[in-house]
Amino acid sequence: MKITAEQELSLIMEMLTQLNVPGEDASIVAEVTLDADLKGFSSHGLGRFPQYVKGLEVGTIKPESEITVEKESVATALLNGNHSFGHVVTYRAMEMAIGKAKETGIGMVGVHNSNHFGVAGYYTDMAIMEDLIGIVIANTEPAVAPIGGKEPILGTNPLAIGIPSGSHYVSVDMATSASARGKLLEAKRRGEMIPENVALDAEGNPTIDPCAALKGSILPFGAHKGYALAFMIEIMAGPLVNASYGKAVTGTANPEVMCTKGDLVAAIDPSKFVDMEDFKSEVDDFIDEIKATPNVFIPGDMEVRNVKQHQEEGIPLDTNLIKQLKEITNDLGVDMTNLLGE
Structure with a gap:
């Protein structure tokens, strides 16, 4: 349908x-x-x-809750979502980051006590539409084992970056794991297998069964490189924003427990560095170089x-x-x- x-x-x-x-x-x-x-x-x-x-x-999502500002400076803020919808909290956080970036050149807003916020690229798109660079990171419930281990400790820890351009949509929105957990949940719902080299079962053996993978761990993308990036995001979306980290993160996939993950969103104003039209023109020029090779795609x-x-x-x-x-x-x-x- x-x-x-x-x-x-x-x-x-x-x-x-x-x-x-x-x-x-x-x-x-x-x-x-x-x-x-x-x-x-x-x-x-x-x-x-x-x-x-x-x-x-x-009651793990509380639609009547008020989002509160716990700390704030000219370029930064820390929001307590008070368990509102993650989409709403992250939307307000990026709105605040955009406002600060227009004033100071950069705005960075941390979030805790929020919920699953959907697709990270939506919020970087908000920045793009204001001629700003947008960045979003978050941690999630443990799903990824450290390299050499089999117990999930890290989240799938997404990263999204959006860049304004004169002629193109330039955006990357990705998990730091070989697959987003949501894709495993989707495969389970559909009764489908997952690709090889994506996940391990609870015993640390490779599996294409999403049910076994959800009980085991998802591999980091790019081996040690994805692991290292997920590790750093875990800290910047955890202790830095007064949120949980590692095995203490809950609620991003299981809605029956309170969500304890964190988010960090940022907006950067290129015009505070260079002429804005020159910046977008040079981004387009770079993209033209990339696309000079037939059948080449750019992020977005x-x-x-x-x-x-x-x-x-x-x-x-x-x-x-x-x-x-x-x-x-x-x-x-x-x-x-x-x-x-x-």
Whole structure:
């Protein structure tokens, strides 16, 4: 089954309204979720929605909470999300980082007591749209074992960077593991195997079974290089922002426990270094050099292609996700058939 972007937004808004999520917050969650599905990050789109609903039901997501500023300087801030929707907290954090960057050249905002925030690239896009460089990092529940070990201690610890350009969408949004945990959860839901060289089972043996992988560990990408990057992010999104780290991080995949991970978002104003138009022109010139070789992609090209395809052909939903969504909508008294035109 495929649905349109408008249908997905309507479905999410209707569910969140029935779950008493304030309208402005619901709109942010819906937009971030749709952005993931349009870009092809289905593991962080509507497929995550059952997790969010469970969080609302058990109280690990608190939609009525107020985000508080615990510390602030001209260029930095530390936010306590008070267990609000992660999408809303990170959106507000990037808004603050953007404002500070426009004043001082750089804004950096740390977050703790938040929740899973969807796709990291949405927030770096916010910076791009203001002619700023955006950076987002976060830690997650343990899923990756250190090189040489088999016990998960590190998170999949995503990194997103977005850079303004005159003619191109320049963005990278990636886990520091060989696969995002969400892709394993998605494979499990769909009854599919995962690629080789992605994960180990609980005994430290290679596996293509997502269930065994979720009980074991995901490999870091690029061996020691991915491990080292995940290690550094664990610290910058943990102790630096007053959040948990290592085995103490909970709640990014299991919605029944409070989320203790951290986030760090940053915005950089290139115009505080060089002329803005010169900067964007030189970024484009560099991209032209790269693309002079046929069939070469830059970071962001795949997302542009996916957005175009999904806008034209619709966003695919697998059978088991449809079943989960129907169970949720039935419980909420929402007519999913009418919303999706089935």
